Amino acid sequence: MYVSFNASESVRISITNEETPIKHYLRQPKRLVNAIADPQLMKQVSDDLYELKMRPINFMEIYHFQPIVLLKVWSGSNGSVYLQSVSCQIEGINYINKRFSLKLKGVLYPRESNGKTTLEGQSDLEVGVELPAALMFTPKIFLERAGNKLLKSVLSRIKNKLTTQLIQDYRTWASQETELQSLSRANLSPDLRY
Template sequence: MNTRFVASQSVEIAVPEQPVPIQHYLRQPKRLVYALVDPSRMEQLSHDQFRLKMRPLSFMMLSIQPTVDMKVWADADGSIHLKSVRSEIRGVEYINQRFGLNLIGKLYPVEINGVTYLKGKADLEVKVELPPPFWFTPQAILEATGNALLKSVLLTVKQRLMHQLLLDYRHWASEETGVPVSDLGTGLSPNQQII
């Protein structure tokens, strides 16, 4: 039974002002990757490709562990792009041979009323042929369960992005300028918030 699951997630973050603009930080996509994902689950394959070993996920009665190879690159305008180039499911060979994962993401800086924001969107799609035990489960239940699982994966990435990325940017700005992190402050004015 061929099934398709989809999820999308958008993000908008007010970026605290630091001595070095966020655009300079974004020219190093590797830093973004390591801010987004637990470094112990990430392996760098080349200057712009990374292998992410996700935590095991439960889908109905299956436990699966997706592994995704991603290409990450920066444009001259400061946009960062992320695209899956290969995927594998560990744990269930039947599904691994009938599985496809597509991830496309973009993160870019914009300035609104003197405040820099990072805006982005990620789209995740999984196409899979489920094994015979699932053939008797209504398609609507399978799709709702799969879509919810993908949405939770993207939500976890979004939460890490909103906290880890700004923290890493602050530390990077400290290293670049030689100013201790404690002296940089958060850079947020009282009316700025993470959205």
Template sequence: MYLEFKASQSVRLSIETPTAPLQHYLRQPQRLVYALTDPTRVEFLGSDRFRLKMRPLNFLMVSLQPTVDLAVHANSDGSLQLRSLGCEIRGVDYINRRFHLALEGYLCPQATVNGTDLIGLADLQVGVDIPPPLDLTPRPILEATGNGLLKSVLLTIKQRLSQQLVADYQRWLTEVETTGNERWLAPLPVSST
């Protein structure tokens, strides 16, 4: 039985800062990746590409650990686009051969009277052949469980974005102010393993 699961999550963060510094910050896509994910689970693949080893996810009686390759592209207007390039499920070979993941998202700074709003949207879609004996489970239960799992993944990303990205941006602003360098700061260290 082949099933598709889908989830979307929007975000709107109000940041009390002019738009220009936030645009400079967002031109460093690695900062977004490290803010959204535990840095020990990230491998830099070069240019704007990263490999993320996600935490194990439990789907009914099966534990899955997706490894997702992402492209994070910084646009000249300070917006970011994110999309998955591939995915591997480690530990369950049957599912890995019958699994498809597609993730697309964006973040865009928008000037407001009080500063800047960071507006974003992420769409996540997974398709998988359900292995026996799980294929005996009623379809509505499988769909509700799968869609709920994807929603929880996107909600976790939203929470990390709201906390970690904003905190990292504040650190970056402090570093810019203390060094007097308004251009670029040294990028975060990138793991090569």
């Protein structure tokens, strides 16, 4: 039996800009990936491709598996960041790996108004899978509810990490940028002691 699951999540985060605005931070997608993913579960494959091992998933207390997603992450104009799944494989259940598809799309962009910046974003996750015979007699509606709930929890975890980790990482980065700019100005200014 083939079933598909869907979930969407939106995010809105108010940010007080540091000396270096957040749109400059967002032009470095790797920082965003590091902010939302466990560094032990993520590795950079190329400039804009990342392999992300999702946390192991327990579906209906019967199947335990771990999706590994290849994500493309890139910057757009005005600090927008986009992500899109390129491929996915499943560790743990070979049957599902051959009959599984995952599509993830997301965007995060800054909106500025009255000196304040708000990050707004949307992510959509869709999974399709041909279920094993053991689940054939489970009502499809029950499977879809369980699957949709599972996907919603995955996106909620990412959203929670984004709302906490991203802000902390931005502040750390902005502080380092300010220090570098101060050092650079100090090294370029003429010595006035003579």
